[in-house]
Amino acid sequence: MAAIPQAVSHVLPLQPFPPYPLPTPSPSRTGARHRRGESFIACSKGLRGSHDDYHATLRALNSKGRTPRKSLGQHYMLNNDINEQLVNAAGVKEGDVVLEIGPGTGSLTNVLIHAGATVLGIEKDPYMASIVTERFAETNRLKVLQEDFVKCHIHSHMSSFLASIVSDMKPRYAKVVSNIPFNISTDVVKQILPMGDIFSEVVLLLQEETAVRLVVSALRTSEYRPINIFVNFYSVPEYKFNVPRTNFFPQPNVDAAVVKFRLKKTADYPPVSSTRSFFSMVNSAFNGKRKMLRKSLQHLCTAVEIEKALEEVGLPATSRPGELTLDDFVKLHNLMVKD
Numbered sequence: 001m002a003a004i005p006q007a008v009s010h011v012l013p014l015q016p017f018p019p020y021p022l023p024t025p026s027p028s029r030t031g032a033r034h035r036r037g038e039s040f041i042a043c044s045k046g047l048r049g050s051h052d053d054y055h056a057t058l059r060a061l062n063s064k065g066r067t068p069r070k071s072l073g074q075h076y077m078l079n080n081d082i083n084e085q086l087v088n089a090a091g092v093k094e095g096d097v098v099l100e101i102g103p104g105t106g107s108l109t110n111v112l113i114h115a116g117a118t119v120l121g122i123e124k125d126p127y128m129a130s131i132v133t134e135r136f137a138e139t140n141r142l143k144v145l146q147e148d149f150v151k152c153h154i155h156s157h158m159s160s161f162l163a164s165i166v167s168d169m170k171p172r173y174a175k176v177v178s179n180i181p182f183n184i185s186t187d188v189v190k191q192i193l194p195m196g197d198i199f200s201e202v203v204l205l206l207q208e209e210t211a212v213r214l215v216v217s218a219l220r221t222s223e224y225r226p227i228n229i230f231v232n233f234y235s236v237p238e239y240k241f242n243v244p245r246t247n248f249f250p251q252p253n254v255d256a257a258v259v260k261f262r263l264k265k266t267a268d269y270p271p272v273s274s275t276r277s278f279f280s281m282v283n284s285a286f287n288g289k290r291k292m293l294r295k296s297l298q299h300l301c302t303a304v305e306i307e308k309a310l311e312e313v314g315l316p317a318t319s320r321p322g323e324l325t326l327d328d329f330v331k332l333h334n335l336m337v338k339d
């Protein structure tokens with residue numbers, strides 16, 4: 001298993017919840033304009049350090065009397081340094097177009113906009129959608145759609161959004177930079193990764209365990225699953241860094257981690273006649289994880305034909321799914337499944 005980089009430790013004091021008492025900001029830390037009652041966009045102009053974001057997040061929640069909803073995975077980022085690192089990991093620069101799933105109070109959105117991006121936010125919670133829309137009302141660099149990411153047509157939303165941008169620097173591809181609710185991680189990965197025709201880089205803040213499972217899981221381990229074949233088929237994944245749970249409000253029970261996926265273009269996908277039949281074969285193979293492939297794939301070919309195909313790939317006749325790389329599966333599929 002590849003080594004996981006050293007933890008980035010940012011420990012912040014947390015406020016009781018609810019309600020969230022607003023500490024009196026010190027002018028030296030937050031600037032003279034950062035006072036209660038000011039518009040949120042004005043506050044955001046002074047946001048640079050992690051303490052400022054900490055205050056801004058609590059202020060935004062207080063402004064609507066919101067209690068974070070567990071069912072929506074609402075764990076807000078309190079540390080601006082981590083938002084900056086997410087944005088840097090995606091190499092966001094002036095003129096970029098970025099999809100942000102779940103902008104919440106807009107702390108990450110703020111850093112994206114300051115980096116020069118135009119952002120499409122998809123936010124399920126109508127209260128948070130209105131908070132973030134109000135916060136950036138004075139800029140034309142943000143459009144928020146109040147929709148459930150899992151159910152929305154993200155490809156057509158992003159295509160229209162890219163088409164609507166009038167600029168000489170208009171990029172061909174958008175990026176994804178998001179601190180996503182942990183419970184929709186798999187949906188996000190499954191929907192976004194095959195969209196290399198409109199997205200180039202995808203940087204996600206995920207539950208640590210999910211990040212490791214998606215990116216670090218190695219051959220011949222119990223964590224190696226069809227999702228690893230999927231991730232490597234459509235992207236080049238990279239584990240970036242660990243984010244301790246103390247950086248979120250309210251604090252989750254687990255740590256998080258940042259992962260980057262560089263999406264492959266369609267022409268660079270491994271050559272299979274049909275992705276549908278390829279992934280169907282991979283799923284069948286892993287359904288009988290401990291079974292040999294010559295048994296679990298018998299709905300496709302006879303045991304003898306499977307053994308012959310394995311031999312042609314250079315694998316033993318007794319191979320199990322956890323022993324095959326993406327490349328092995330591609331070769332096996334192309335030998336066993338003819339259009």
Ligand SMILES: C[S@@+](CC[C@H](N)C(=O)[O-])C[C@H]1O[C@@H](n2cnc3c(N)ncnc32)[C@H](O)[C@@H]1O
Nearest residue numbers: 072075076077102103104123124125148149179
């Ligand atoms: C982990 S919070 C992150 C908020 C903010 N980006 C931050 O970094 O502080 C996740 C956000 O995603 C929103 N959300 C939850 N489920 C969603 C879904 N299915 N589609 C879109 N947004 C969702 C939540 O309301 C919340 O604002």
